[in-house]
Amino acid sequence: MTLLLSGIGRLVTHDPTHPTEPSDARPDVGAGLDDAWLVVDDDRVVATGTGALPAADERIDVAGRAVVPGFVDSHTHLVFAGDRGREFTARMAGQPYAAGGIATTIAATRAADDDHLRALLTRRVAESQAAGITTREVKSGYGATTRDEARLLRLAREVTSHTTFLGAHVVPPGTDADAFVDLVVSEMLPACAPLAESVDVFCEVGAFDVDQSRAVLEAGIAAGLRPRIHANQLGPGPGARLAVELGCASADHCTHLTDADVAALAGSDTVATLLPATDFSTRQPYPDGRRLLDAGATVALATNCNPGSSFTTSMAFVLALAVRHCGLTLDEALWSATRGGARSLRRDDVGHLSPGARADLVVLDAPDPSHLAYRPGMPLVAATFASGRQVAGAPLPPA
Structure with a gap:
C-alpha cells in the first residue's frame, strides 16, 4: 500500500544527494525540496521529488506545511x-x-x-x-x-x-x-x-x-x-x-x-x-x-x-x-x-527521508522548519508518522 504526501511547502530530507547551501557545515545539512511530495510504501520512504505527482494508492495533501524527519x-x-x-x-x-x-x-x-x-x-x-x-x-x-x-x-x-x-x-x-x-x-x-x-x-x-x-x-x-x-x-x-x-x-x-x-x-x-x-x-x-x-x-x-x-x-x-x-x-x-x-544510536535508517529510510516523519503546522525556533513554545507538530503510520496528531484528511 503506497501513500503519497503532496503539497509539502518545504521537505527536509537530510539526503546527501540533494543540493545544499555552500555555507552548511555538513554535506547533508539543509538538504530539502520546496513544493514537494514524498511517497511511502508500507514502512519505508520510496521516493521524494517535485513537479508531477506520482501514482499512489492513497494521497494526503498537507496544504503547504513543512515535513521533516522524525526526531x-x-x-x-x-x-x-x-x-x-x-x-x-x-x-x-x-x-x-x-x-x-x-x-x-x-x-x-x-x-x-x-x-x-x-x-x-x-x-x-x-x-x-x-x-x-x-x-x-x-x-x-x-x-x-x-x-x-x-x-x-x-x-x-x-x-x-x-x-x-x-x-x-x-x-x-x-x-x-x-x-x-x-x-x-x-x-x-x-x-x-x-x-x-x-x-x-x-x-x-x-x-x-x-x-x-x-x-x-x-x-x-x-x-x-x-x-x-x-x-x-x-x-x-x-x-x-x-x-x-x-x-x-x-x-x-x-x-x-x-x-x-x-x-x-x-x-x-x-x-x-x-x-x-x-x-x-x-x-x-x-x-x-x-x-x-x-x-x-x-x-x-x-x-x-x-x-x-x-x-x-x-x-x-x-x-x-x-x-x-x-x-x-x-x-x-x-x-x-x-x-x-x-x-x-548507530542507526542509518532513521533521521533522514532518503529512499529506503524508515518512514518516520513530522508534518509541521508551519510552512518552514525555521518556525521550530522562530515560534518557540508553540504546538507546531500537526502529525507524526512512525514506520509509515500516523501515531500522533489529528487525522490528516485524504486528498
Missing part, C-alpha cells in the same frame, strides 16, 4: 516515578544544582509497582510522539539495585529497542563508591546485559571518577554492550576523553570541554550529544555547539527527559535553545536532532 531522541530517562518540581523551583530561586537529587527519584521509583511505572512510561512516550519523536533511547538508573535496574530495563524494552543500563548513575547515600562499582560490575551487569543495548555511566565529581567509570564501561563492553557516557556536565573532567579512548557511541552533555576534548571528539566516531534543556533547568552554562561543529565533531541534540534536570519531551524546545544558546544554525540543529541522534 531521534538519543538520551532519555523515561522510566521513573515521583516529582521534583520543588527542587526546580528552588534552583530558579538560586539554589545550585546537585546530582544528589537523583536519590529522591530512586526512592519514589522503587516504591512504584510495575503497572504504575508502565502507565507513566506510556504517557511519556505518547507525549513524545505528539512532539514529533519517533525513535528514542531509554536508560535505567533509578533503581540502584540489581532487581530494580533489571525491572526498569524490562519496562523500557516495551517501548524501544534502544535500552541503556545506567546502574552507575549515582552512588547511593551511605555506600562506598568503589564497593558500589564492584556491585554494578559483578552482579548488576550480568543480570541487566540481556535487557540492554548499551551501558552508560555518570562520570562526574559527586558521581563516579574516571577509574570507576572506565571499570563500568569496560565491563559493559565485555558483556557485549555499546558504551555511552555522561561527560563534562558540571565541570571540566576526563569524561569526553574517556569516551574517545573506549570508542563510546556518544559523550553526552559536553558542557565544559577543553581544546583537547574538542579535538579528541572531532577526531573520533564518538558523537557529542548536547542536552541544552538540562542547562536551562539547572542554570548551567550552555555547551558550545559551534566550537564542536567547526572542529569537525558530530553533534546530536536530545531532550534528556528526566524528573530532576530536564522534564521535557519537546524537541522543538531543545532546537530553539540550541539555536539561541549553543551557536547552531536552525539547519544544523534540525540535523543534530534527527540524523545526529541516529548516529549516536
Whole structure:
C-alpha cells in the first residue's frame, strides 16, 4: 500500500544527494525540496521529488506545511516515578544544582509497582510522539539495585529497542563508591546485559571518577554492550576523553570541554550529544555547539527527559535553545536532532527521508522548519508518522 504526501511547502530530507547551501557545515545539512511530495510504501520512504505527482494508492495533501524527519531522541530517562518540581523551583530561586537529587527519584521509583511505572512510561512516550519523536533511547538508573535496574530495563524494552543500563548513575547515600562499582560490575551487569543495548555511566565529581567509570564501561563492553557516557556536565573532567579512548557511541552533555576534548571528539566516531534543556533547568552554562561543529565533531541534540534536570519531551524546545544558546544554525540543529541522534544510536535508517529510510516523519503546522525556533513554545507538530503510520496528531484528511 503506497501513500503519497503532496503539497509539502518545504521537505527536509537530510539526503546527501540533494543540493545544499555552500555555507552548511555538513554535506547533508539543509538538504530539502520546496513544493514537494514524498511517497511511502508500507514502512519505508520510496521516493521524494517535485513537479508531477506520482501514482499512489492513497494521497494526503498537507496544504503547504513543512515535513521533516522524525526526531531521534538519543538520551532519555523515561522510566521513573515521583516529582521534583520543588527542587526546580528552588534552583530558579538560586539554589545550585546537585546530582544528589537523583536519590529522591530512586526512592519514589522503587516504591512504584510495575503497572504504575508502565502507565507513566506510556504517557511519556505518547507525549513524545505528539512532539514529533519517533525513535528514542531509554536508560535505567533509578533503581540502584540489581532487581530494580533489571525491572526498569524490562519496562523500557516495551517501548524501544534502544535500552541503556545506567546502574552507575549515582552512588547511593551511605555506600562506598568503589564497593558500589564492584556491585554494578559483578552482579548488576550480568543480570541487566540481556535487557540492554548499551551501558552508560555518570562520570562526574559527586558521581563516579574516571577509574570507576572506565571499570563500568569496560565491563559493559565485555558483556557485549555499546558504551555511552555522561561527560563534562558540571565541570571540566576526563569524561569526553574517556569516551574517545573506549570508542563510546556518544559523550553526552559536553558542557565544559577543553581544546583537547574538542579535538579528541572531532577526531573520533564518538558523537557529542548536547542536552541544552538540562542547562536551562539547572542554570548551567550552555555547551558550545559551534566550537564542536567547526572542529569537525558530530553533534546530536536530545531532550534528556528526566524528573530532576530536564522534564521535557519537546524537541522543538531543545532546537530553539540550541539555536539561541549553543551557536547552531536552525539547519544544523534540525540535523543534530534527527540524523545526529541516529548516529549516536548507530542507526542509518532513521533521521533522514532518503529512499529506503524508515518512514518516520513530522508534518509541521508551519510552512518552514525555521518556525521550530522562530515560534518557540508553540504546538507546531500537526502529525507524526512512525514506520509509515500516523501515531500522533489529528487525522490528516485524504486528498
